Amino acid sequence: MRGLAADTYRELVDRKLLWLYGIVTVIMLLSVFAVQSTVDNMRLADAPPEMQEQIGDALGQYVIGGLYWFLGILVFLTVMGTAGLIPSMFSRGRAEFYLSKPASRTSILLGKLAGIWSVYGGLMVLAGLLVLGTMVVAYDLFSATVFFVFVAALVDLFIWLSVTGFVGVLSGSFAMSIMAAFALWIIQWLLTFREAVEQLVDNSLVLRVVDTLYYMLPKFSQLGDLFLAMGQHKPVDDWLPLWSSLAFAVVLYIATVWLFKRKDY
Amino acid sequence: MNIVTLEQLVKIYHTRMRRGNITALNEVSLDIEQGEIFGLLGPNGAGKTTLMKILLGITRPTTGQVVVMGLPPGDAGSREKVGYLPENHRFPSHLTGMGLLQLAGRMCGMPTSAIKGRAEELLAVVGMDKWGDTKIRKYSKGMMQRIGLAQALINDPDLLCLDEPTDGVDPVGKVEIRQVLEKVRAQGKTVLLNSHLLSEVESVADRVAILSKGRVKRLDSVSNLTSRQLEYEIEADVGDRFIEIPEEIGKQIAVTANGMRVELKKKEGINYIIDELRQRRINIYSIQPVRLSLEQSFFELVQDQSTPGGTQGTGGAV
Ligand SMILES: Nc1ncnc2c1ncn2[C@@H]1O[C@H](COP(=O)(O)OP(=O)(O)O)[C@@H](O)[C@H]1O
């Protein structure tokens, strides 16, 4: 849908949220410099070459880990900051403006969601690149696989938007969208302890519910570990977290469009 | 050619609260023809906004047929050449007036090169050329209506739907909005105008549907709606004389400052009156059919149909 990405960009520029991104990024940049001397000290100048290499690898993993952590905070900020956008766009008096234009509801909704994903995702990537660039200059380290961390953040945002978008269309309420996002985050976090639960409980119904939830819901923690492993050159043996999380999002997007096409505004 | 056709349109809102279901539109059938200004008139809650939103595909009908520009409203193509000014709108407040027009133009699929020029032209048409770069959230109610009208016109629509367009607009603005409507009509475009303000509809509309509680009470031209059958105001030197009129012709119902008012059984009866007056050598200056203002006509309609005591408030809401 033409115009909606630009509209989302203008909306972003108009918001105070941009300052929050700025503050978080500045804090991150300051901490990059703060540990610079520590990093320099770790590089034992007179160590043998093999050891130099090992130290370099270890530092590289720290860099990727730090960047991953930073982008995780940005994803959190973005999910909270964008949860209200769909309810606001289709609130009373405003929905009429967008829906009276000669575009199908599907393209209006998906256009806005794509606009949010690309504009806010782009902002995260930009902040991440700034931090990465600073790290590269400050520590004199670089590995191309670091970009898996960026992919992870964009995939995370894609999945989260399916949740806040769905609840936003269903309820039309900003508060409900935020609450749903929180609830999902907590549930999926609890589900990471599923194996412990399975050892403690032997009620088959509970186990089945836990298992079903685990396979159905997105698995953000494992998804993060998976991308981090790729970033750190480690082997990935279980792709389930990736494809089941993506499937969850796609099903939710389809349900959202279905719902949206039938709603009265 | 019909721009809009409604047949047996019913809209029932299902509410979660205990009020139950609300029948906002009840078997509404009407046509809007190309080139006319069609007024939809009715008290608050009559269903005017619901009807307009159904035409635009924003709300779905419960049952009935709706055709706009030859297509069902669910088809985005039916809105290709339609403009809409919603009631109580809250346009995206992060945009400037110019930004709103540009977004509207893009969503209408206009070529980017054409949008800016068209937007500037429209800002001038609605008298907002100095305010294009100001954020919408700083606009007054009247300015919001003006920018709303401009965005409705961005794609040069063949059908312009306006829901309470003069709401919150000062008298000068009202006149200007009316001038814009006349201009649009002069270009052969069709206008659907929702209003609870009778005088406004009266001054611009060709035909009017009076809607009350979801039903069309009457659909007619403004002149027919406002002419009171067979009542005439005669300007003559009658003084305070009472003129004898046989019962089969009609009766004199009032003596007025300049003459008198009569009510006739048949149109031809006017000749009898003229003969009578001339025989008495009374000078006649003019004879005019008595017109109601649309307001009176509307009050009478709504009151006629309301059950005694039950819905007096409906008329009062106008
Ligand atoms: N979204 C809605 N949900 C439930 N009832 C509604 C909704 N919109 C309108 N109504 C009801 O439908 C009736 C017609 O409303 P509306 O079309 O806004 O009338 P008007 O524009 O003539 O004032 C009113 O009784 C109103 O309360």
Ligand SMILES: [Mg+2]
């Ligand atoms: Mg209304």
